[in-house]
């Protein structure tokens with residue numbers, strides 16, 4: 001967990017958003033959302049404390065990528081490391097209320113913090129009480145679930161009817177209650193937020209095509225690639241541009257888009273560096289005794 005940053009009191013006339021996004025909840029949905037949001041470049045704070053589904057699981061055995069299973073604690077620790085590695089901040093604090101604010105939302109927490117944020121992404125499983133200021137507009141659905149007291153937020157790909165407020169994971173009616181699908185819900189809600197941000201900054205056709213991946217450095221670029229992208233942009237993307245946009249601005253947007261594609265390319269050296277760094281993070285998460293035992297087995301071989 002990182003140290004707490006200074007936040008501007010929401011009542012201060014100079015108050016400005018402290019964060020682009022605050023993610024409520026550090027379970028599989030919240031941490032997965034944070035990875036996508038931070039990689040897109042949004043200042044992302046995850047606040048996590050309180051009731052959690054995953055802590056009730058004895059051993060997580062059906063999350064892809066962990067043959068033999070993984071303890072929920074180790075799983076979440078890896079998720080936190082990944083979110084922080086991508087640039088998000090993860091803090092131990094509980095959200096008590098979220099209220100509307102000129103710059104988006106103001107969040108009050110159990111530790112007495114007052115945080116101004118442009119967006120909120122709620123991924124707090126059983127606890128949505130802090131959203132009561134929006135109760136009238138937030139549709140809730142009674143899910144067909146044994147947990148009959150629980151009301152689920154009615155979302156559409158993680159979007160709620162409140163502008164700037166998104167939700168994912170167990171908290172929503174889109175949830176199938178499994179960790180791996182809830183990770184997908186968090187990612188989907190984050191992608192909806194990102195695509196809405198791009199739609200506001202450019203237009204819908206640009207928002208719709210956003211994806212997050214890296215490729216080998218030589219995959220994009222070169223004369224033929226530039227010609228193909230220019231043609232595709234003119235056919236598929238430019239027709240959605242605002243009518244008043246002039247040709248010069250349109251060309252700038254096309255170049256921005258190309259730069260975004262080109263920035264996804266990584267060299268073989270960089271790929272190897274990332275692969276090694278990733279393996280070290282995995283080793284960090286393992287018990288030293290297990291590593292020593294394994295090394296002894298390698299040495300014996």
Ligand SMILES: Cc1cc2nc3c(=O)[nH]c(=O)nc-3n(C[C@H](O)[C@H](O)[C@H](O)COP(=O)(O)OP(=O)(O)OC[C@H]3O[C@@H](n4cnc5c(N)ncnc54)[C@H](O)[C@@H]3O)c2cc1C
Pocket residue numbers: 024025026027028029030047048049050051052053054055056057058059060061062063093094095096123124125126127130168169170171176177178179180182
């Ligand atoms: C008994 C049991 C066993 C399970 N076993 C499995 C299994 O084996 N395999 C499987 O795939 N799934 C299993 N699940 C389901 C799985 O745990 C959930 O689907 C998944 O954890 C939901 O992810 P989430 O991120 O939506 O919520 P959670 O993982 O519950 O995360 C919610 C987060 O929100 C935080 N939070 C809550 N309120 C606030 C607040 N006000 N402010 C800040 N933070 C807040 C919590 O501390 C937590 O960090 C099990 C569930 C239960 C109940």
